[in-house]
Amino acid sequence: xxxxxxxxxxxxxxxxxxxxxxxxxxxxxxxxxxxxxxxxxxxxxxxxxxxxxxxxxxxxxxxxxxxxxxxxxxxxxxxxxxxxxxxxxxxxxxxxxxxxxxxxxxxxxxxxxxxxxxxxxxxxxxxxxxxxxxxxxxxxxxxxxxxxxxxxxxxxxxxxxxxxxxxxxxxxxxxxxxxxxxxxxxxxxxxxxxxxxxxxxxxxxxxxxxxxxxxxxxxxxxxxxxxxxxxxxxxxxxxxxxxxxxxxxxxxxxxxxxxxxxxxxxxxxxxxxxxxxxxxxxxxxxxxxxxxxxxxxxxxxxxxxxxxxxxxxxxxxxxxxxxxx
Amino acid sequence: xxxxxxxxxxxxxxxxxxxxxxxxxxxxxxxxxxxxxxxxxxxxxxxxxxxxxxxxxxxxxxxxxxxxxxxxxxxxxxxxxxxxxxxxxxxxxxxxxxxxxxxxxxxxxxxxxxxxxxxxxxxxxxxxxxxxxxxxxxxxxxxxxxxxxxxxxxxxxxxxxxxxxxxxxxxxxxxxxxxxxxxxxxxxxxxxxxxxxxxxxxxxxxxxxxxxxxxxxxxxxxxxxxxxxxxxxxxxxxxxxxxxxxxxxxxxxxxxxxxxxxxxxxxxxxxxxxxxxxxxxxxxxxxxx
Numbered sequence: 001x002x003x004x005x006x007x008x009x010x011x012x013x014x015x016x017x018x019x020x021x022x023x024x025x026x027x028x029x030x031x032x033x034x035x036x037x038x039x040x041x042x043x044x045x046x047x048x049x050x051x052x053x054x055x056x057x058x059x060x061x062x063x064x065x066x067x068x069x070x071x072x073x074x075x076x077x078x079x080x081x082x083x084x085x086x087x088x089x090x091x092x093x094x095x096x097x098x099x100x101x102x103x104x105x106x107x108x109x110x111x112x113x114x115x116x117x118x119x120x121x122x123x124x125x126x127x128x129x130x131x132x133x134x135x136x137x138x139x140x141x142x143x144x145x146x147x148x149x150x151x152x153x154x155x156x157x158x159x160x161x162x163x164x165x166x167x168x169x170x171x172x173x174x175x176x177x178x179x180x181x182x183x184x185x186x187x188x189x190x191x192x193x194x195x196x197x198x199x200x201x202x203x204x205x206x207x208x209x210x211x212x213x214x215x216x217x218x219x220x221x222x223x224x225x226x227x228x229x230x231x232x233x234x235x236x237x238x239x240x241x242x243x244x245x246x247x248x249x250x251x252x253x254x255x256x257x258x259x260x261x262x263x264x265x266x267x268x269x270x271x272x273x274x275x276x277x278x279x280x281x282x283x284x285x286x287x288x289x290x291x292x293x294x295x296x297x298x299x300x301x302x303x304x305x306x307x308x309x310x311x312x313x314x315x316x317x318x319x320x321x322x323x324x325x
Numbered sequence: 326x327x328x329x330x331x332x333x334x335x336x337x338x339x340x341x342x343x344x345x346x347x348x349x350x351x352x353x354x355x356x357x358x359x360x361x362x363x364x365x366x367x368x369x370x371x372x373x374x375x376x377x378x379x380x381x382x383x384x385x386x387x388x389x390x391x392x393x394x395x396x397x398x399x400x401x402x403x404x405x406x407x408x409x410x411x412x413x414x415x416x417x418x419x420x421x422x423x424x425x426x427x428x429x430x431x432x433x434x435x436x437x438x439x440x441x442x443x444x445x446x447x448x449x450x451x452x453x454x455x456x457x458x459x460x461x462x463x464x465x466x467x468x469x470x471x472x473x474x475x476x477x478x479x480x481x482x483x484x485x486x487x488x489x490x491x492x493x494x495x496x497x498x499x500x501x502x503x504x505x506x507x508x509x510x511x512x513x514x515x516x517x518x519x520x521x522x523x524x525x526x527x528x529x530x531x532x533x534x535x536x537x538x539x540x541x542x543x544x545x546x547x548x549x550x551x552x553x554x555x556x557x558x559x560x561x562x563x564x565x566x567x568x569x570x571x572x573x574x575x576x577x578x579x580x581x582x583x584x585x586x587x588x589x590x591x592x593x594x595x596x597x598x599x600x601x602x603x604x605x606x607x608x609x610x611x612x613x614x
């Protein structure tokens with residue numbers, strides 16, 4: 001993998017993030033009303049003293065470009081402003097909540113890709129079989145169900161009828177001081193329902209996509225060659241076909257990451273998962289704009305990083321691309 | 326097979342319609358959607374009751390009192406009344422947001438694909454930038470900053486959803502602008518704007534119509550999500566709001582959240598059946614998939 005390729009993608013990612021910072025800056029100023037009042041949040045009724053200190057800190061009396069520069073250089077140093085509701089720096093607030101979100105999003109992503117691909121591959125073996133019909137019905141249903149509603153239905157089902165999985169939060173209070181392994185198991189147990197809720201929509205899409213992509217690959221010459229050589233069905237499907245069918249899946253997985261984060265926002269709210277989505281929701285109700293903007297910044301950064309990883313793994317999966325920069 | 330020759334001279338639109346008409350799931354989708362639209366538009370003529378009025382004891386189960394067939398919510402509001410009035414805003418915002426999405430997406434994609442070069446480069450960078458922003462979060466921010474009304478919600482959804490449409494339009498334009506009839510149009514001196522809107526766009530429409538249908542479905546889910554979070558217009562009843570308002574009490578009463586959720590599901594399901602049907606109708610070769 002060429003260094004110049006990596007460098008170029010990295011600097012492009014940084015440029016996109018700079019764009020997000022500039023957007024955040026102008027959103028606050030486009031909102032109706034005095035930006036100092038907007039930043040303070042209109043829940044508590046900020047005192048003139050607080051407003052004055054905000055004007056001072058953000059340089060609100062200076063020209064717009066100077067303000068922008070103050071804001072950008074602050075963000076570059078990890079300063080996303082302060083939440084006047086929590087009376088804490090936004091970066092710290094988000095730092096405490098980013099790992100539950102990453103855990104939820106990545107688990108859901110892996111779950112949906114793996115289960116989706118298995119379903120899709122099984123369906124592709126018989127294009128007119130029961131499995132194919134199931135995949136297309138399931139993917140249409142999966143597309144149409146609101147994710148927050150799936151979560152609520154699962155809570156109703158698992159809270160009373162089958163109380164096997166916890167329906168709220170990320171950890172049991174009584175296990176907070178237990179050993180690492182017990183705690184990890186406890187978190188995994190709490191993760192089942194939220195991750196599955198989030199995975200369902202995308203699972204359906206990956207199943208449909210990998211079925212279509214496998215069908216195309218399975219009719220190609222090299223698959224006929226592999227079969228003619230006497231390779232077993234498993235080798236043909238998983239070694240020869242899936243590797244080639246994986247490229248579109250990878251592309252979609254990268255593109256979907258932003259939607260996955262949007263979905264996580266709703267799922268976290270439904271399951272009281274203590275992540276960034278929950279924080280964003282609470283902050284919006286409190287009109288705590290510095291926190292909301294901070295979440296927008298970090299969530300966008302997760303998408304940029306995910307895109308970077310997709311680009312890199314794309315080159316790894318498709319050797320033809322490696323020579324290009 | 327025999328009637329294929331009979332229709333060989335008919336227009337592509339007519340041919341697509343012929344295909345669509347034979348697609349049972351798609352017709353089923355049209356029927357469900359038509360029923361839902363009729364119920365939300367005219368249901369209140371036949372069923373008395375305001376969605377916000379407290380009319381009965383809270384949490385009355387479905388089927389217990391004949392006057393309130395689907396029961397009441399945590400405040401004692403009639404669920405059927407909520408379903409009938411709550412569909413209007415959801416459908417209106419979904420439709421308006423899809424329209425805004427298509428207008429922005431098609432304009433960006435058409436300009437980028439047609440002019441190429443630096444225009445393409447610039448517009449695609451803008452598109453990529455918007456794809457980096459997590460759509461729901463960005464929409465939440467917009468709605469909160471500019472106070473929620475049906476219009477702000479529709480605009481917010483449109484502003485976050487257009488990139489995919491732009492990419493699709495651009496791809497179609499890149500393909501079509503190389504075709505001979507475009508060269509011919511240019512040769513007889515047609516202006517760029519005429520070539521874009523009158524020559525290329527109509528030929529790029531089939532995939533865009535399919536995409537517009539799916540966009541309506543996504544926009545409806547978006548609106549439902551925002552109202553569920555309590556970011557919709559608080560003075561307008563909507564299906565998402567019904568679910569959000571009753572969320573705290575799901576373990577006491579399942580019906581106030583289940584029925585609006587089913588309503589959203591069936592609406593989006595119908596829209597996506599129609600979208601699939603249109604896709605098959607416009608791409609007869611792909612039908613086997």
